[in-house]
Amino acid sequence: MQVQVSFTPYKESDVKTDADTSYKRMLVYRSDLRTALAPLLENAGSELDIFARYIDTHDKNNLKVLGEAAGRYKKAAASTAQVTVPEDALSYHVGIENALLQFAVTLESLIKNADDPMATLALLRTYNNAEKYVFTSFDALASYQKRKMP
Numbered sequence: 001m002q003v004q005v006s007f008t009p010y011k012e013s014d015v016k017t018d019a020d021t022s023y024k025r026m027l028v029y030r031s032d033l034r035t036a037l038a039p040l041l042e043n044a045g046s047e048l049d050i051f052a053r054y055i056d057t058h059d060k061n062n063l064k065v066l067g068e069a070a071g072r073y074k075k076a077a078a079s080t081a082q083v084t085v086p087e088d089a090l091s092y093h094v095g096i097e098n099a100l101l102q103f104a105v106t107l108e109s110l111i112k113n114a115d116d117p118m119a120t121l122a123l124l125r126t127y128n129n130a131e132k133y134v135f136t137s138f139d140a141l142a143s144y145q146k147r148k149m150p
Contacts, residue, residue, distance in 0.1 A: 003122045005105045005130075010081060010097040012090050021088040026148045029086055033093075036079035039072040048127065051110055055120075063111050070111070073104035092144050095137035099130070106130040 018025060047069050054062035077100035085093045106127050113119035 070107035077101040092141040099133040099137040103130045
């Protein structure tokens with residue numbers, strides 16, 4: 001059992017691109033991306049651990065903390081959408097945007113359904129897939145950057 005979370009994905013046509021695909025341009029892009037992703041540095045610990053603490057204690061503060069983390073994922077996705085991207089990194093970039101957004105929406109769904117055991121069970125599988133999407137999208141970008149090395 002798994003739940004499909006609903007969100008409007010970013011499209012390649014939404015992203016401003018740069019025809020310069022040089023190593024130097026990739027370095028500028030990487031720096032811009034670090035700035036856009038900075039809100040994620042405020043997330044301390046695993047979101048799954050935060051949710052598990054809620055399940056154990058039913059302390060609503062854990063849901064608040066989880067909601068703040070979800071908000072930072074959304075903020076990072078929105079900031080990433082403002083970055084100008086080298087044309088050859090476009091698909092990797094959109095993958096990151098959508099992975100971050102899907103993860104945020106999944107966290108929000110966990111929060112909304114935290115007291116429904118069946119929904120929680122289904123959403124935990126969705127969480128695992130969303131988390132994997134985040135990891136694989138960043139791995140793909142890292143591979144792109146490695147291929148750019150002179």
